[in-house]
Amino acid sequence: MTDLPLSDWRARLAEAEARLNDVVLGQSRTIRLLLLSALCRGHVLLAGDVGTGKTTLLRAMARALGGPYARVEGTVDLLPTDLIYAAHIAEDGRPRIEPGPVLEQGEDLAVFFFNEINRARPQVHALLLRLMAERSLTAFRREWHFPHLQVFADRNQIERDETFELPAAARDRFLMEISVEAPETADDRMALAFDPRFHDTTRLISDVVPGVLPYRGLNDLAQAIQTGTHTSPALQRYVYDLCQIIRDPHDLKIEGADTARLIRGGLSPRGMQYLVRAARACAWAEGRDAVLPQDVRAVFVPVMAHRIFLTPAHEPRRDTLVPALIEAAFARVPVPAA
Amino acid sequence: MIRALPILLLAAPAMAQDISVQNPRAYGWWLGDELVQQVQVTLPPGAALDPASLPRARAVDYWLDLRAVERQDDGNRISLTLRYQNFYAALEPSTRQVPHFPMRLMDGSRLDLPGFSYVTSPLRPILAPSRPDQLQPDPPYHLIDSRPTLMRLALSGVALLAGLLMLSRHQGWFPFHARAARPFTRAARRLRRLPEPEARRSLHRAFDAAFGRVLIGADLDRFLAQKPQFAPLAERLRGFFAASDARFFGAGSAPDQDIAALARDLGAIERGRR
Structure with missing residues (x-):
């Protein structure tokens, strides 16, 4: 499955693009760019208004890639350790430290969502920086490597209060920063509002074939594209x-x-x-x-x-x-x- | 006789006219003096003087000029001021007779400006010797300051020039009549002598100039929409851009094309020859 011929990959790409366009209306440019970022193994920051389908798009994208994914909501009090460790009281009444969102899925993690990244503090940005640049981090006294990891972050541009602008170094590590606008055509907007298909996002994204672009093959594909x-x-x-x-x-x-x-x-x-x-x-x-x-x-x-x-x-x-x-x-x- | 009667009636002097004359004095005039005759004519109601019959300023005789005739109308009362100048160099006191002058009314009737006579005398004894020191000194002359005039001349010259420039700019005349840029015509001329890759690049620059921005193959449809006169060449243009993409960016090679002919055709369309 991972060593498909290039022409097969192209067909799968077209299939994924068609399905994503079906799920998220009026965002064909954004979808194309997201797929290109997957072909480059680059991280993406989506910026745009509230309610333009950023999160739906990213969930659908993750489904198309298949593989484990993790998701974190940015908040002011989020600390770097919250990404790595999850602390709780076990049944025996003793505190336990378990792997947090990033580590939960092991080193096979394919997609990491960071919602509202600009609400998180700079310490969190710093951790993310390393995760993005080196695809590795240190936890539980050892190095973790995530060879298939792709980070998607989103950021809404409406609020400026209680937000932390991303430092230049962090922005530079994103392959793309895509600004997502609401769909332009009246048809798309009306369909989004009236068609019940778009009301339940979880059902909606189930239209996307899971793993149509198998994440394990993308590294080799990216290599082949870059050399070929x-x-x-x-x-x-x-x-x-x-x-x-x-x-x-x-x-x-x-x-x-x-x-x-x-x-x-x-x-x-x-x-x-x-x-x-x-x-x-x-x-x-x-x-x-x-x-x-x-x-x-x-x-x-x-x-x-x-x-x-x-x-x-x-x-x-x-x-x-x-x-x-x-x-x-x-x-x-x-x-x-x- | 009977047939001539109306003409006689026409020629008869108008009865109701009334002329009063103030002649210049009859004596004591010298060479060069101005003699002013004032004439007041009261016309009958409804009558008008034929302006063509008024005396004109002229040399009345070799010794007399009529220099000016001034006319003032006040209802049907006309005042004429005739200014004569005497040029008679008298050797002894002599009476000169200024002739009367016939005028016409618009209805054809006649009216006479009466003449007058005056006596003019020599300025000095005729036998007295003439010496240069008897000449009056020349009157002091005044230099006319020409600078303001020159300044005004220069200013009006500048204004004229500026006006002409603005006019010709507005009308698109000489210095502003630059012909529309013809990038394809220029390229066609230039690339006749160029080898293939340079000729191709040269034509690409012409496309950039015609489009107003850099034109790449993907923009060709926009270019054709913007300049529909090139649409008949669409297929050849597509071929040209495809070949350029292959030649400059592709890994393979492209077939040779007659770029000079394409440039010539583009230039012909640009000049409106097709």
Whole structure:
């Protein structure tokens, strides 16, 4: 099951995408990006309004991947140890320390949900950072390794009170930050409101075939995609030029911004690496063996936007400036370059 | 005789007219003096003077100029002021006769401006020797300050130029008549001599310029929607972009294409030749 041929994987991907689109209406872009993140073995942060289907989507996704999953709700008083250990009083009246949510399923853990990640304290973020970067942690005096782990976190953008913004280092470790909007078409919105099928999410996600994308095979698949998908020198140059012009956008024109003083930092080498990984996955998912500029364009915003750090004067308007900056860069950087 | 009667009647002087004249004095005029004759004519009600028959400023004779005729109307009462200038260089006191002047009313009847006579005398004894020191000194002359005028000239010149510039900008005349950018025409000219990969890149830059932003293969439909005049070439354009994708980004190779011909056709459409 885990060493399927690549063409079989593509069929399964299409199947999973169709099923997920059936379960969550009007989120085809988000679903595509989530599937790409699974193909890259990257962690994802979903950001968006309340009630746009983030949690449903993540549960459906976990079901498509199959495998054990764990889930934690972020709260202000959540401590790192709460993720690892569960303390309770046993029947014999003595305190017991059992493995917590992360360890409960053993090292086979495939998906870890972190709901409302911005409600948790920075100590928790720090633990998560290690879990995401190294897929390992130390508990019960030993190292635990989670080779198949993929972290999905979500964050609502409405409330700012009693929340802790993720540090730049933590955001950088997410492959993608996908902003989830409510469905745009009236049909989708009405169906979501009136069709009883969408009222019970647990029943709803049971439509998704469990393990249609078997999690144990994804590491090898990701490896195969990364080695098998060609990136030509012209494309490498394109990606480099894009990142370069965003890092130093002084000759771009963006309304309402002084582009010479817009960027404070970001676009780490890891960011570029993630961009290439996601673009390769995108090309593979489209059935191609080489990355084209449109693959880079398709994944650029979710992979790169949260890695661009603006100067304090511009940071409050980040929601408009960063997309405008990326748009201007794509409009400007020539491909294939001379 | 009977047939001529109406003409005679027409030519007859109007009966109700009333002329009073204030002639200049009859004596004591020198060379160059101005003589002013005031004439008041009271016309009968309903009558009007034919303005064409008024005396015009002219040389009346070699010794007399009529320099100006001023007319003032007050109801049917007309005041004429005639300003003559005497140029008669008299050797001895001499009477000059200024002739009368016929005028017409609009109904055809005639009206005479009466003449007058005056005596003009020499300025000095005719036999007295003439010496240069007898000449009056020249009047002091005043330099006219031309700077404000020049300044105004310069200002109006600048205003004229600015006005012309604005007008030609508005009308799209000479300096502002830049022709629409024709990236494909330029590319077609340039890439005739270029080898394959450079020619291909050059045409890609032309697409970028025509689209207003970088155009990649995935944008081709948007490009064709924005510039439907290129739609007849859609298939060839798709082929071009597919070949570019294969050549620049793909692992394989692409068939050769006649890029120069494609650029020529694009340029022709751009210039409205197709």
